[in-house]
Every structure is written in C-alpha cells, then in structure tokens.
Amino acid sequence: MLEDLVSCKGKLVDKLKCDKETTSRKRPENCVKCKSKEIIGVEVMGGYDGVLLWECDKCEHTILRFKKETTEKYLQLAKGLWTNPEDWGYVPRSEFN
Numbered sequence: 001m002l003e004d005l006v007s008c009k010g011k012l013v014d015k016l017k018c019d020k021e022t023t024s025r026k027r028p029e030n031c032v033k034c035k036s037k038e039i040i041g042v043e044v045m046g047g048y049d050g051v052l053l054w055e056c057d058k059c060e061h062t063i064l065r066f067k068k069e070t071t072e073k074y075l076q077l078a079k080g081l082w083t084n085p086e087d088w089g090y091v092p093r094s095e096f097n
C-alpha cells in the first residue's frame with residue numbers, strides 16, 4: 001500500500017481503499033466492509049504523531065481518522081521525509097484503543 005503512495009503523483013489520500021467521506025476519531029467497532037472487529041490503528045511516522053488512520057486487519061479497508069484534506073496533508077509530510085518506501089514508519093498499533 002505505501003509503495004503506491006510514495007510513487008504516486010496525485011493525491012495520496014485518493015490511493016487509500018476507503019470511504020473518503022467517513023471519518024472516525026475513535027477506533028471503529030467493526031469494519032464497514034466485512035464487519036470484522038479487528039481494526040488496527042496505523043501510524044505513519046513523519047506524518048502525524050499518533051494514529052493517522054484505521055485499517056481492517058482482515059480486508060485492509062481503511063477508515064480515515066481525520067478529514068480527507070487533513071489526512072492528505074499528513075501523508076504529504078511523511079512522503080517528503082521518506083524517499084525509500086522501506087523506511088516508511090508504518091506501524092500498526094493493535095494495542096491502541
């Protein structure tokens with residue numbers, strides 16, 4: 001997923017598999033797609049200090065924590081810091097509630 005983001009020329013947020021109009025400040029109870037309860041918080045280092053978005057551990061559907069524009073801003077910040085996708089601080093935090 002993040003390799004796509006780094007090489008992408010357009011809006012990064014548009015590459016995410018998610019409903020861009022739906023945001024959730026708190027960890028969602030269930031995945032909107034597959035209803036799985038295994039939602040993980042995803043932290044993108046260099047972008048936002050904390051969980052930036054939520055991702056379903058089963059189907060990888062993404063739920064934004066912030067508005068689309070805000071998420072884009074943080075993703076762009078991270079993109080500027082990390083040139084090698086291997087270096088991206090992609091930290092799933094299953095313990096985060």
Ligand SMILES: [Zn+2]
Nearest residue numbers: 031034056059
């Ligand atoms: Zn799911």
